Amino acid sequence: MNVSAETSSSLPDAPEPQVATDPASSSATAAEKVEPPVTFAGTPRRLLADQKAIWTSPLHLRPSDAIWLAPLGATTGLLIGSDQHTMNSLIQINANDRSKFNTFSNAGVVALGAAPAAMYLWSLFNDAPQAHETGLLTAEALADSLAVSEVGKFISLRDRPLVNNAKGDFFNSSPSASGFPSNHATAAWAMASVIGDEYPGWITRTAVYGLATGVSVSRVLAEQHFPSDVLIGSATGWLIGHYVYRAHHNFSLNPFDSKAMPDDFGVPRTHKTQQAQGSSQPVPVAHHPPRLFSEDDDPDSIGSTNVPMDSWVYPALERLAAMGFIPGQSVSIRPWTRQECLRQLRVAEDQIDMEQYNSPRLVSEARRLMADLHNEFEIEPNYYESLSLESVYARYGTIAGPALADSFHFGQTWWNDFGRPLGRGGSAIAGYSIRANYGRLFFYDRQELQQSPGNPAESLAINQLINVLDRLPNFGDPTIQPIPERSAYTRQRPIELYAGVAFEGNALSLGKQEIYWGPTTMGPLAFSSNAEPTYNLRLVSTRPHPIPFLPSLGTYRFDIVLGKLSGHSYPARPWFNGQKLDFNFGDNLEMSFTRWSIFWGVGHPITLHTFKNNVFSFNSTGDISTGNGGSGGYGDRADPGDRKSNFDFSYRLPFLRRAVTLYADAYSDDDPSPIDAPRRAAWSPGIYFARLPFLPHMDLRVEAVSSQGLVNDFGGQHFFINNQYLDGNTNKGFLLGNAVGRDGRAIEGRTGYWFSARTKVELGYRQNKGGIQFLPGGSTITDGFLNGSYAFNQHWQAQVFTQYERFLIPSYMSGSRHNVSGWLQVTWTPELHLHR
Template sequence: MLSWVRFPLMSALTFVILVSSGNAQSSGSRPPSDSQRTTRPEQEKQDWNYDLQPGVDPDNRLLTPFLDHLSQDQKHFWTVPAHLRKRDLEWILPLAGGAAGIIAADSWISRQVPNRPNQLNTSLKISNYSMYSLIGAGGGAFLLGKISTNDHLRETGLLSAEAAINATAVTYAFKFATQRGRPYQGTGTGTFFSGDISSSHSSFPSEHSSMAWSIAGVLAHEYPGPLTKLGAYGLATAVSAMRVNSHQHFASDVLIGAGLGWYFAHEVYRAHHDPELGGEAWGNYLEPSYEPKQRNPENMGSPYVPPDSWAYPLFDRLIALGLVKTGYLGIRPWTRMECARLVEEAEEQIRFEGIEGGEGTRIFEELAEEFSGEVSRLNGAPNLGVSLDSVYVRGTQISGTPLSDGYHFAQTITNDYGRPYSSGFNSISGFSAHAVAGPLSFSLQGEYQHAPAVPEYSPAVQQAIANADFTLPIPGGRGEVNRFDLLNSTVAVQFHNFQISAGKQSDWWSMTSAGPLLMSDNAEPLLSLKLDNVSPYHFPLLSKFLGDARSEYFLGRLDGHRFEF
């Protein structure tokens, strides 16, 4: 019990250290006028930001300068808590609570990962080779830079190594402090403070994850092209995910390890990157700003529009008319903000072509009314609101004997979220609603379902099914259904065009209304965790031939099975 009391405090401290750099200015400070002189305390606060000042040589060289940088990085990291203030509780408490929640679910998540030797071995190899690829990219950049006298490549290699060494050092410090058992040890509960101080037996946090994200962060900002970012962050994600899938770490181990790596990549890059060499600016998200904040739609949470929504056929028609060109048909659902973006695209095309009236204009007006709130947010309105989207009732009278065993025979009613039905009167009564607040979004669809009982199969049918499936005869059938059920209901957070959502979710992987690949709404929405880039990415030159790209990753549970990717 003591370990569970102590660890949320430690997790809070970990997150505090990760994200509080550069946030040491007083809450009531104002930007000084030109006539004001910077006092020593004010200068110390400015210096605490740990950023490279304009015109200063970062002195990125091996040996003494490199060691000096490492010592400065470590000093900055470990002294961060001394500069925290009361107002920092606004983000410390939610982050600490989230960390504690993930840790509480660790052992349950770990038990859902299949314990098959081949899978564990393959996952371990993927994790290791992805890690070697990132290390090779950083080391190769340094060597190539030395050979070709390319300062940008040489700096990339040095900063990657600096971030990785810092992340590794802190990771080992936490390993020795927490002494957490690995998933394959003992009962697999991941007990903290077990007394085993061996780093090879300590799970929290993940060294592979912290090192991978530290190198990936530097590479992605030194060379900020979309392919570089996709490759670097994709490899880092593979390292983290496969450490869990190989039973080497718990979910919280890799998440907090990734946070450590990202933190050191951020701090090292801001402190020692020479902007004259190129690369991308990396902002300080907690640093006070006196400029008016511009709302970024890429950071606005938005719920998904269900796959059976009336909006999709209308968007399909706009695409056919040539008024929408960037709608990604192969992966649905789309978020409401993505639908609003397509509505704006259609409006621009209608104006450009000078279209007045007609089918395209009527469709555009209907969609513009439906997504008017999201369109206003694209143009600067705050992303805050609650909406009751629909209240619906459906009654279905079925005469005769319908088919409801889609696995062995066929289905009379398809693509209906797996709702029960049978001969006689069937009904559903439900509602759908959503809410948004900044990067967060919530959606809820609940309904009461009624369906008559389904009789058992005859002995002959039972035996035929058993012969085909190589199983014992199963009676089949079910009793009368009267229940309340949740369908598409999720909680999601969005950051830089990527949305992480958890809950019961449906997907539709097809460019048409028939023949989806793998995922559809024929079955009940899957309880899953999903990572999705909600708007397609455009890759220079490549997209000209292959089109824009969109990715979606999910981890879910099929009833009666273990977790599967």
């Protein structure tokens, strides 16, 4: 890779810093290369040079710049298309709070400017050259970025969110009122970029980038800008600030640098050396300043995206673990990152090499699985910067006969399908996924075009029944309106769209991303792949960490989430927060504990006080005036939220550790943990046989689930619903967790024959029975299904699903009904990469 490819943007490269290598070198040559010192008097000259470089930078674009341009362009386009929906449906802030957020954004910009200004003043009276440079370069980056931002506003003339119902029309406003891009975001990120590059310690960067992020977010919450305005402003500021630092920084002031990794990242290096005068010891010759990043193949220093939950990778790795080759595997917190999947693969390789007493058949079966995993992850750790087209796929399916599409009340014909459209007739999907990383930063985008057959209007009788099932009249619950008819339609939908940063085996990410909390395949009771992924802010440990002070005891992982639910009406726009802590004790036992809650929403104030009450209070009722929980009816502003808890475990049985795994998931409403009151909890046990006697290529999994209670049938208003949150544990109409529904019991068994990790055939049976305490006459749903996947080669795979379903739900449809359904999907994984 040439030197110019090391910059993070297409802006011209900064001059290389000079490191003395030979006292006898020509001073004239050195003088030609040394950047003039940063002085106040030289600011006009530098500003003119900066503006020339910035406005001519598009002429210097290279194909490798698509690594960051493609994700930025795609995200900007998606945000512009969804800006009106975001501001009208997701951002509902009163005038007083908007004023507070506006004040915070102003104060944040002032604070970011005050720090380098103070440093500059300090340098005038003290010998502090780095502080002096920081003050001048920060001001220079601020001026450069605001000049570019003002030109952008003058060209775009975009309306602001409070104008014309947040349509965000371009070429419609006056130049002074134009909102694209955001000046606040541009200024904040330009200053933060310079400060962060001058002082690149994690504390400094966390502070300045955190404050810049706060400024950006507050501009949206203050309804002064759309998300796309803020994104472009932030990117513009960061790029210009980074360029100003790279172009004018005196690298002899400190050993820090922000250069990207070279092409041979992860490969052992040999440094150029020369003999120093009077010494036989070689002296390193620095062609550029030392980097902050490790030169070792360290997965913690590279951002890594998650493997989608419908990938063939999960069954393959779980089967390897069940055969004893991945001890201490953590299945309760998923999805896994690609780096974590690679780590597990390497553990399996080590186990096979170390344990010579393994049976040849067992090793042969494991290597069949590992061959495809090798092909998938072989280049994973090699690139510091990369952009990959991960997959392109198309699916066509049909349901012949009446379909069930409401597991919250009656049932669901297709489950664990990311909340895709479901109804009688034909449906089609076309989608793609891309992933990118830049050092510790990562980005993922999976988009689909979905065609749905639509749905008939909800009958008056069914609507009346739902009002009986969901409402508690004594609490003043609102009347639930019927679902209108919707004809066939086509929609574009992001399945996952997120970005984040990796650090120390953890990741902080923001966007639409999957949460899967539990060991079951039929679906965990808290969060599964049954509903469309939620928009959330997530802090998760991406790999196991040794337990502090007792590392020999085992490892732990954690997952902390704050997100927003969609498709709710009673009340609209609720939020959720969740915390999960997972432990692996030794090689064979995993246990995890979960606490999560639905809270906020229309009619419930969004404040730190209500957040504190939700997380730390154990009181659900009481005097509303105390603020510790309300005893009022629906819409009680002091209600602390709908708190829930989970417990799950996975255990490889003694004497059968290479064949049998026992596991269970438990869920409780308004109890600190299901194990405190197991009889009031919903349970989902399961057992997995990784190999069958005399049939080494076959496996068997049997799972059961009950939301009726272990001893008594609690009816349909005990789990997954609350008198304040009538839409309960759903996202866009689909249950977040297991599709068993309310007051139901289900059992599912599936057995598969593995030709390889990507080619297998699976046969399954499922029966779901609903209790008479919920639906009049109860319900019975029986499914027989066949799953198959075939890998034509490394890049092409076909998947087929077919199912026969019979259901008897007297309160929904008279008599016994049945349907036949199926779908065919073809996936192309092209391995098209741009990297450096």
